[in-house]
Every structure is written in C-alpha cells, then in structure tokens.
Amino acid sequence: MGYVAVTGGQKAIEAADQLNLWYRLKDTEHSLETTDIEKQLRHLVDRVMSESGLYAPNYAALAIKQAEGDLCEAAFLMRAYRSTLERTYESLTIDPGRMRVIRRISSAFKDIPGGQILGPTMDYTHRLLNFSLNHENSAEMMNILREKVPDLKLSQPPVFQKVAKLLREQGLLFPPKSSGTLFDITRDKLSFPAPRSAKLQILARGETGAMTALAYSNMRSHIANHPTIGELRVGYAEVTIAYPLDASESICLGEIMITEVETINAFERDEQGEVKLRLGYGLTFGQNETKAIAMAILEQSLETEGPSPTQDEEFVLLHVDSIEANGFVSHLKLPHYITFQSKLDVLRQTQKIATATADKKRQINAQKEGQNDAGKAETNI
Amino acid sequence: MQAKLKQTYNYAFLDEGSKKEIRRATLKAVAIPGYQVPFASREMPIGRGWGTGGLQLTLSLIGDHDCLKVIDQGNDDSVNAISIKKLVQSCTQVKITTDSERATLIQTRHRIPEVPIRADQILVFQVPLPEPLRMVEAKERKTKQLHAEMDYSGIWLRLYEDIVKWGKVSIGADYPALAHKRYIFAPSPIPRYDLPKLHQADGLFLFGAGREKKIYAIPPHTDVEPLAFEDYPFEVEHFDGCSCRRCGSTDTFLDELYDETSGEKFYQCSDTGNCQKRQEMRQADL
Numbered sequence: 085m086g087y088v089a090v091t092g093g094q095k096a097i098e099a100a101d102q103l104n105l106w107y108r109l110k111d112t113e114h115s116l117e118t119t120d121i122e123k124q125l126r127h128l129v130d131r132v133m134s135e136s137g138l139y140a141p142n143y144a145a146l147a148i149k150q151a152e153g154d155l156c157e158a159a160f161l162m163r164a165y166r167s168t169l170e171r172t173y174e175s176l177t178i179d180p181g182r183m184r185v186i187r188r189i190s191s192a193f194k195d196i197p198g199g200q201i202l203g204p205t206m207d208y209t210h211r212l213l214n215f216s217l218n219h220e221n222s223a224e225m226m227n228i229l230r231e232k233v234p235d236l237k238l239s240q241p242p243v244f245q246k247v248a249k250l251l252r253e254q255g256l257l258f259p260p261k262s263s264g265t266l267f268d269i270t271r272d273k274l275s276f277p278a279p280r281s282a283k284l285q286i287l288a289r290g291e292t293g294a295m296t297a298l299a300y301s302n303m304r305s306h307i308a309n310h311p312t313i314g315e316l317r318v319g320y321a322e323v324t325i326a327y328p329l330d331a332s333e334s335i336c337l338g339e340i341m342i343t344e345v346e347t348i349n350a351f352e353r354d355e356q357g358e359v360k361l362r363l364g365y366g367l368t369f370g371q372n373e374t375k376a377i378a379m380a381i382l383e384q385s386l387e388t389e390g391p392s393p394t395q396d397e398e399f400v401l402l403h404v405d406s407i408e409a410n411g412f413v414s415h416l417k418l419p420h421y422i423t424f425q426s427k428l429d430v431l432r433q434t435q436k437i438a439t440a441t442a443d444k445k446r447q448i449n450a451q452k453e454g455q456n457d458a459g460k461a462e463t464n465i
Numbered sequence: 466m467q468a469k470l471k472q473t474y475n476y477a478f479l480d481e482g483s484k485k486e487i488r489r490a491t492l493k494a495v496a497i498p499g500y501q502v503p504f505a506s507r508e509m510p511i512g513r514g515w516g517t518g519g520l521q522l523t524l525s526l527i528g529d530h531d532c533l534k535v536i537d538q539g540n541d542d543s544v545n546a547i548s549i550k551k552l553v554q555s556c557t558q559v560k561i562t563t564d565s566e567r568a569t570l571i572q573t574r575h576r577i578p579e580v581p582i583r584a585d586q587i588l589v590f591q592v593p594l595p596e597p598l599r600m601v602e603a604k605e606r607k608t609k610q611l612h613a614e615m616d617y618s619g620i621w622l623r624l625y626e627d628i629v630k631w632g633k634v635s636i637g638a639d640y641p642a643l644a645h646k647r648y649i650f651a652p653s654p655i656p657r658y659d660l661p662k663l664h665q666a667d668g669l670f671l672f673g674a675g676r677e678k679k680i681y682a683i684p685p686h687t688d689v690e691p692l693a694f695e696d697y698p699f700e701v702e703h704f705d706g707c708s709c710r711r712c713g714s715t716d717t718f719l720d721e722l723y724d725e726t727s728g729e730k731f732y733q734c735s736d737t738g739n740c741q742k743r744q745e746m747r748q749a750d751l
C-alpha cells in the first residue's frame with residue numbers, strides 16, 4: 085500500500101466537482117462574464133461583500149459565479165479568502181458625513197439641509213414584472229438615459245450635513261456609547277458582555293435575512309419600539325491610511341460604497357437625570373438599506389434590557405453570521421454513524437430496562453390479584 | 466487548483482502569525498487540562514462545523530517531517546476526511562497514511578483509533594460543541610462562571626433526572642467527563658467506548674472548535690473520569706456476541722450495517738485502517 089491511496093471518497097469528490105461544472109454550463113451557450121455580474125447585479129454583489137466583510141466587487145462577482153448564485157456560499161468563499169490576507173494597514177476613521185451621496189432620506193424631518201434625494205431605489209416602483217427586459221437593447225437605453233440622468237458629480241454639493249448633527253447641536257442626543265478601545269472580532273474571541281465596537285462589527289457583516297427577521301420581531305412584539313429613520317444615506321466614502329513616513333499626512337486608497345442609517349428611538353433618562361434621545365446606528369458595505377436599518381434597530385435593542393430575544397446579546401450576536409449558521413446547519417449532511425450508533429445503543433438499553441420494569445409490575449400485579457382472589461375464595465367459604 | 470494554492474497561500478494555509486497564536490492557545494490548553502481556551506478562530510476554506518477547529522490545530526502544528534492521518538467516523542476514506550487531506554496536501558508536502566501507528570499527527574471526527582496513541586503522536590479532535598454545560602445552561606457568560614466556580618450541580622442533576630426517567634443515563638456519544646479532578650469537558654462526539662482511552666494515556670489529545678472558537682486539551686497522563694454514580698456506573702456501547710465481518714475482531718467498535726440484498730444486519734470495524742491491518746495479519750496466518 086502506498087502513502088496516497090486513490091480511494092472511493094476521493095473519486096466521489098472529483099466527480100461532484102465535475103458535475104458542478106457540468107450543471108453550470110450544460111444548457112448555456114456562453115459562460116457568464118464576471119463584469120456583467122459585478123455591474124448588473126449590484127445588490128447581489130453588495131450583499132456578498134457586506135456579509136463577507138470584504139470590499140472587493142470583482143472578487144464578489146467571481147464568488148457569485150463560482151457559487152452559481154448561492155449567496156451564503158459566495159460570502160463564504162470571500163470570507164475564507166479574506167482570512168488569509170495580512171493586515172498591512174489600518175484605515176483612518178471614515179466620516180460618512182463627508183461622503184459623496186447618491187441617495188439620502190429622512191423620515192423624521194420633511195426639510196433637511198441639502199434636501200432629500202431619492203436616488204436609485206425601488207421603494208416606489210410597482211412590483212410588476214417588466215417583460216421588456218427580456219429583449220433589452222442596452223445601447224439604445226443608454227442613449228436615452230444619458231440625456232435624462234444628470235452627472236451627479238457635477239450637479240450636487242460635495243457633502244451634506246448629517247441630520248444627527250442638527251439634533252446634537254440642539255442638545256437632543258446622548259453622545260454615542262463608546263468602549264474606548266477598538267475590539268477586533270477577527271482577531272479575538274468575543275466574550276460577554278460584548279463591547280459596543282464588537283457588536284457593531286458583527287452586525288455589519290451579519291446575514292441580511294437573519295438580521296431583518298430579528299429586527300422585525302423586535303418591532304412587531306414591542307409596539308413602543310418603532311424607531312424613526314433620522315437619516316439613511318447611500319454614497320461613496322474615501323478610505324485613507326496614514327502616510328507611513330509622516331502620520332500627519334494621509335493617502336487615499338479609493339472609494340467604497342456604503343449605506344449608513346441613524347434611527348431615533350424613544351427618549352431615555354441617563355444616570356445624571358438628563359432626558360435625551362439615543363441613536364441607533366447601522367452601516368454596511370454597498371447599498372444594503374434593509375440590512376442597515378435592521379442593524380440600527382438591533383444595535384439599539386442590545387443597549388436596552390428586557391425579555392425580547394433581540395435584547396439578548398448572546399442570542400443576537402452568536403446567530404446572525406451567515407458563515408457560521410450555514411456551516412453548522414449544513415454539517416448535518418456529514419455522516420453521524422458513530423453518534424447514531426451510540427444513541428441506538430442507549431435506546432436499546434433503555435428499552436430493556438423499560439420492558440424489565442413492565443414485566444416486574446405485571447408480576448407484582450398478578451401476585452396481588454392472586455392474593456385478592458385467594459382472599460375472595462376464603463370469604464366465599 | 467493544488468498548484469495555485471501553493472503559490473497564492475502560505476505554507477499550511479494560515480499565515481505564520483495566526484499559526485503562532487493558535488499554538489500559544491494550545492500551550493495554555495495543555496497547561497490547564499480540560500479548560501476551554503478562547504482563540505481567534507480563522508475562516509477556513511471548509512465549512513464552519515465541518516472540522517475547522519481541528520484543521521486549524523493540524524495546520525498550526527504540521528511540518529514536512531510529519532505524517533498525517535485523517536479519519537471521519539473512523540474511516541480514512543470518508544468524503545470529509547478526504548476533503549481535509551486534500552486541502553492539507555495542497556498547501557504542504559506532508560506524507561499521508563491510513564496507518565495510525567505510522568502517523569505523527571491524526572485528525573479525527575467522532576472516533577479514537579483502536580491502537581493506543583503513543584507519546585510521540587498527537588490526536589486532534591474536531592469539536593462541534595465544546596461546552597459540556599450547554600445542555601443545562603444556554604448562556605456562555607453563565608457557563609464560564611459555573612466552570613470558574615466548579616459549580617457542576619446542574620449537570621449532575623441532569624444525569625440524576627435521566628436515571629429517574631429512563632433508568633439509566635441517556636447520553637450516547639459526547640459523554641461528559643472530568644479532567645484531572647477540575648474541569649468537566651466535552652470529549653467531542655466520540656462513542657462512550659472511546660472515552661476511557663483518554664484516561665492516563667501516553668499521547669497528547671487536542672480539541673479544536675472552530676465555530677465556537679475554543680481550544681482545549683487532555684495532555685498525557687491526565688485523569689479522565691466519565692461522570693457517573695456509584696450505583697449507576699459508566700457504561701460503554703454493547704456489542705455482545707458481535708464481530709467484524711471483515712477481520713473477525715470482537716474487541717473493536719463496530720458499525721452496524723445492513724446487507725443491500727438480504728437486509729440482514731451485520732457488523733464491521735469502524736476503524737478502517739486498523740481493520741485493514743488485521744485482515745492482512747489474518748491472511749498471513751492462513
């Protein structure tokens with residue numbers, strides 16, 4: 085026997101790999117271009133980047149192609165790649181107040197400085213299948229759009245003041261809670277109670293569906309908890325690092341698209357007796373609006389105490405990660421012959437005990453009946 | 466794929482800093498038998514819950530002089546074992562074996578090989594749920610405190626309730642045990658049959674839980690006592706009168722199988738490497 089035996093298991097895996105390729109390509113004339121995925125399936129790419137915690141649109145597109153559109157699998161591919169990358173630099177803090185906005189709305193105030201910008205959204209589009217997309221002429225469409233869509237870079241003011249800043253200036257807001265030092269969830273195991281920075285990191289890369297469901301449960305079961313969106317903004321923010329030779333200088337590495345949400349919740353009284361509002365905060369890679377809102381709701385809910393599952397940090401933080409949840413639920417597909425054998429053994433032993441106990445009871449009852457009969461017989465005499 | 470991995474990824478996949486960090490956590494685990502040491506588990510290219518904790522331990526320890534054996538359910542040829550071996554081979558030059566006595570490093574899911582682990586060998590377990598107290602306490606914050614205060618009344622009560630309800634302890638695999646009279650630990654879902662092999666052994670046993678981000682260890686010559694009562698002693702699985710259809714063994718852990726055509730029940734060694742060796746010995750005797 086050699087060291088590396090070719091075995092049934094190995095052959096099965098190779099065949100499965102080939103079948104994946106076969107099923108991806110068998111009924112198609114051409115392979116999907118990753119640039120098409122990247123540019124035309126924006127929300128898919130954004131979601132994968134957000135859930136993997138890696139901002140790389142072209143890699144996300146590749147992952148989506150490789151995973152044949154399985155979002156969890158795509159986020160997993162990205163996360164596994166990310167975990168091998170060295171940390172070369174830490175970026176300087178990004179100020180979303182300075183981002184190049186493409187969309188911003190407020191449900192709290194009608195008029196906000198700079199105005200509301202609806203931007204690209206499907207919120208008010210009727211959900212009717214657009215059959216003309218079956219035969220879309222993209223060149224023709226682009227010609228029409230070029231005339232209609234203004235060049236945002238030129239027509240917009242560069243930055244919009246944050247709505248939160250207005251409230252803060254009027255003394256209506258508590259300052260954000262800060263744990264001081266920055267916890268890194270990829271470099272330390274989380275312990276409880278979790279610092280705020282760790283909570284925000286976990287939520288920022290949480291699974292969209294899981295977070296939406298939890299946030300929905302929070303809103304639905306607690307009528308009082310109906311936050312108002314102070315501001316939701318989507319746009320591009322610059323990522324900069326300190327210049328290695330002179331920390332007072334910084335270098336811009338490029339732009340990332342982010343969604344930021346600040347929710348206004350019920351007012352609170354702090355230890356000094358001051359009554360103010362507390363903001364809920366959500367931030368995600370890409371345009372992921374529902375997730376960002378859900379994040380703000382959950383983040384705020386975790387700051388309060390009560391019986392709701394969303395106020396339980398272990399419940400929320402340990403279960404919203406796509407990679408962990410999917411991995412563990414799907415591991416049930418692995419063989420469990422040994423554990424099942426062991427369980428069967430316990431069951432059979434327990435059955436034996438149960439049968440023995442039942443037999444014994446029957447015997448005792450029979451004896452009792454016998455004695456009773458004997459008693460009856462005696463009285464009959 | 467394999468050639469590509471070698472170029473783009475570090476030796477043994479993880480970067481050296483990460484490996485060092487995992488080894489440090491491992492040293493701490495060895496120093497405190499049964500204590501769950503937290504570590505910053507990395508995302509691996511296999512699923513969380515599919516052996517990423519064991520894999521990280523293996524990769525943090527492995528060098529080209531090593532000889533690796535990987536088993537799942539005792540079987541070298543199980544698809545998950547093959548998949549893990551394939552990954553390790555694609556980023557190292559280690560030798561692979563199915564012979565547990567030849568291996569320096571053995572990664573396992575759900576079994577301990579039949580031949581006892583020697584002092585120069587390390588057995589790495591893949592652990593799905595490292596917290597033995599989770600069955601009685603849902604919160605990590607609380608279980609940590611229970612361990613610290615050695616407050617194990619909850620789990621003892623659970624065993625007692627089992628006896629009242631079923632007439633015996635109903636835990637199958639992953640049977641909790643006390644490490645060196647201090648920490649109760651989860652031996653991973655090995656059968657009860659394997660649990661006594663951890664007691665006062667010569668080899669080093671390392672446990673890695675990737676998703677739960679914990680490492681713990683049973684170092685050589687450590688007392689490992691399965692939780693039991695004097696009048697309800699610990700029992701291993703029963704294979705009375707059964708023997709392996711292939712090698713004839715009556716003293717190994719057996720898989721229960723059913724014949725495809727006749728539907729008849731038969732038994733076969735779960736440790737396939739050992740069974741193979743015994744078959745060869747039996748043939749040589751004939």
Ligand SMILES: [Zn+2]
Nearest residue numbers: 709712734740
């Ligand atoms: Zn056998």
